[in-house]
Amino acid sequence: MQQLLNTLLGGLTLGMVYAAFALALVMIWRSTRIVNFAQAPMAMVTTFIALSVIDAGHSYWLGFAAALLSGLVLGAVVERVLVRPVEGGPEINAVILTLGLFIVLHALASVIFGNRFRSFPAPFGVRGIEVGDTTIALTTSGVFTILAVLAVMGLLVLLFRFTDIGLRMRAAAHEPEVARLLGVRVGRMLTLGWALASLVGSLAGLLIASGSLVHPSYMDSVVVYGFVAAVLGGLDSPLGAVLGGLLLGLSLSLVSGYVGSQLVALAALGILVVVLLLRPGGLFAPAAARRV
């Protein structure tokens, strides 16, 4: 019983991170119809930037802020310089482009930051919280992870629902030409969308890294989990991505706890295939047919 509870608590924390990462993928998919596979190495690079700041003797929080800021800038630059020319073109070109960027960032990080495991500090304790006289698997860092993701999601909802810029961004994503006729600078909105998504991706990267080891490839499996979570939610729905992330985090935690951690990726693949074949519109969509 206690093992189950701990497994589920671990899954909840992990699920929040996958949710954030899936959200980043969905934000980009909605606005540019591109799945940004390079999201993982982008987040990895910003985490290494944070680590460099922290290793230089600055506080964890300065590193945290530096990572988020560099995520914002990196996303904007990638969209404006690399992605803009392939937007609206054949989807295979966009996929190849993001994969090329994937390899580039990987190699760059290995050259600059070294191709070895380095430990990343945690902002808070990594020991389980004590409830009565038992220790549960939820750590203070874990609580921070959950709160941080919730806070970012809340801010995004506020931005998109209640601000003029959010309204413009949504219009640009859904109907670029109509938006242009209504005076929306569509190009700028797309750049901003990529920047924000990259920031959310960076946050996910930081939260996974905290109190753990980082390596140029430490986010590679996360992009798979993020993608699976996003597809669970229908790839078009931010709320779906969040729910999909939580569901996936819990499922994978159960697989890891009761079957074997080596099979987590395989389980994710299985879930992905089953969802794509049976409910291609995502778990929460009405059974409308969607081309996947």
Place this chain on the structure above:
Amino acid sequence: MPAPTRTAALTWWRHSLLGRHLLVAALGLLVVVAVLESVSDFRNVQLASMAYLGIAAGGLTVLTGLNGQLSLGHGALMAVGAYTTALCLPGPDAVVPLPVAVLASVLVTLLVGALVGVAAARLHGPYLAGATLALAVAVPGLALFFEERLGGEQGLRVALPEIPAWVLDLAFFVTGQELTRSRYVAYLGWLTLLVTFVLLANLSRSRVGRRWRAVRDGEVAAELAGIRLGQARVSAFVVSAAAAGAAGAMMAISVRLAAPSGFTLTLSLTLLTAVVLGGLGSLAGALVGAALLTFLPQLVTRIGTDAGLSDIQAAELSPLVYGLVMVLVVLLAPAGLVGTLRLALLRRRARRPASPVAGIPDPRHIPDSPGPSDSPGRPAGQTHDPATTSKGHTS
């Protein structure tokens, strides 16, 4: 259109596809023998790895270039082939003869490929990319989970059976040299490559290949023409997987090991690089891509160490170059290097008055150029066509 001036040989050349491919393969074999015999053992090892990368890239280019399906999971399929070979060849007194081991690897990978292909046939673009990416990440985990059977992190050692006496004799009489083990392995790799490429070339020019292309170029039109989309997609995936299985077997034989560290995501992405570099859909391009993947790292690493980087850092320069080239190819030459050259050639020919002898190359080989700037629904707002702006001034 019959041309009376054409000789019988030319007519045969135009009509017998298999004959033409076999002739090219025979010439290729001569080149292979000449090259493998004249280079060092070290180069033979390199050429063996070029062969298995070429086989896998050839299979992938058929899938991606001709059928329009993208797979990031071919590294995983190679792993299936390599592990099958390793299980067939556990010790010096091999359980099964080498050709049987290779065939078994192809067969097992083919079956796995059919399974993946059935799922993949219903997916397109980014969904397919994501699913096959998951495959590439997931498969190495199996080797870790079944540690008893598959050797875990350490992997399985592959024992290369003794070279049969008749092969040694044959090699000696033909070339006048003793056959070394690494040269033997290189021969195995290149023979497999030639066989695979002849089969792939024939398939892709046959009725099956035309269906693959039809599906790639337009699903609705293909369906109206009576082509079953699912069948065409699955068959392309199966063929491509079989090639990956052969490549995996050759990889296992040449590195004598099947271990998870050999089948990282990087391998799958690297194969895609070879295909993109070569130009989607061209077997020759896949070979060029494989050559670049094999020989570029050395060159780039040397440049890196000369520039003062540590060995570990310099070793990362070659993936950096691959990635950069991939990005640049998409941005600047979306038809791939070979494809772009061919396009340029086509344009030059088109400018000249059509010559009666030279047939215009089949335009279906050229992947659709993206031209996003032409599409009216293009979201990006601030594109100004300099030509029209300047005209605006003159009027």
Place this chain on the structure above:
Amino acid sequence: MLQIRDLTVDYGPVRALAGVSFSAGGGAITAVLGANGAGKTTLLRTVSGLHRAESGTITFDEHRLDRVAAERMPALGLAHVPEGRGVIAELTVEENLRLGGLARGRVSRGELDRVLELFPALADRRSATAHVLSGGERQMLVIGRALMSRPTMLLLDEPSLGLAPRVVAQIFALLRRLVTDEGLGVVLVEQNARSALSVADRGVVLDLGRVVADEPAAVLADDDQLRHAYLGF
């Protein structure tokens, strides 16, 4: 005043407009008529900057429009309602309307209320997502959204397409009112020539990218030969 001179536009390899000239003033409805493929939609798209002209000039008041990006048109007082409705179905009715107002900076509540007053059907559904609207409501929404940017000139592309005659009449009556009461200029592109001429002040007939007639609406409606040749009624 919108003035178009010698406008030549290519659409891909096809010459869509060949030396088109006409003008449309404020306080009047100018109908642009012609068969399918006559170049009407290309004309509007070129005026609003979605498409570039090969040669010719477009001036609106004192601005040269042929050098202005589409995004800046609303700020100049020009609103283009594209063919096929153009509602953003994922946004609510109110969000669609607010988006129109954002083209001129901030949206005032008074502006929103004024437009909702013009279209009482929309007022009832202001917080519904636009994809639940009927065809007629969608057309009202896009016109209302365009009005939110307080334009002096409205470009309408086939507003009657697929709508019941009663709804078309309702929309045209509203346009007439805005033109007479507020001095709005309207360029109305229509295939449905009969009902367009019933509301328009002037009619410009396009055929294969050229202007074949530019007359007061009543004159056009009485010219049997022209009507049979180009307008199909």
